[in-house]
Amino acid sequence: MAQKIRDKGRDVVLRHVEEPGARFLNWLGFSPNMITVFGFIVVIGSAAAISLGHLxxxxxIFLAGSFLDMFDGSLARLTNRVTLFGGVLDSLFDRLGEMVLYLGLAMYGVRINPGERDLVLYFALLxxxxxxxxxxxxxxxxxxxxxIYTRGGLMTRPERVILLSLGLLLGDGIMVWILGVIAVLSIWTLYTRVVIIRQEIHGSE
Structure with a gap:
């Protein structure tokens, strides 16, 4: 059910946001890999702001970088520049972007210096x-x-982006709860994907 809702929403975003945006970026002269790298640079700026206490x-800034990251794939398809290396680069910078953002959150946690017990919980969840x-x-x-199709689950990248953005925009008090939700639902998603892969592998033997 959740996957069907996600797929339907994805189709709407693709038609009404990504494809028009990709045409505009192509008109400006951007390449898909340029969008990928520039989106990562924007996320670095977001992490820097967070580390300085400006949630x-x-x-x-994180929303802007994540929004920009939506267009590299659509731009590649529009301009017939879909390549294996482009896919690898996109996945790599997605992972690096998350790592940098969490680094910013870690530095923020040290900066605000709450009680020792709260800080341990914050870093554990992070x-x-x-x-x-x-x-x-x-x-x-x-x-x-x-x-094997393994894109299902309750906590994939779009959900993480939405929750992290929400936590940053709402401020310090809610971030530890956001991290807790991401941690728990990511573990559940991890479990469901392991089950799917196991079933598919055993079913094909």
Missing amino acids: TYGGV IIALGASQCVSYLRAKGEALN
């Missing part, structure tokens, strides 16, 4: 959220390498 500014998120993405890539 709201960081959230706005590390679990980052690690589980990366494993979710890894299982998708591994599944695709095995010709």
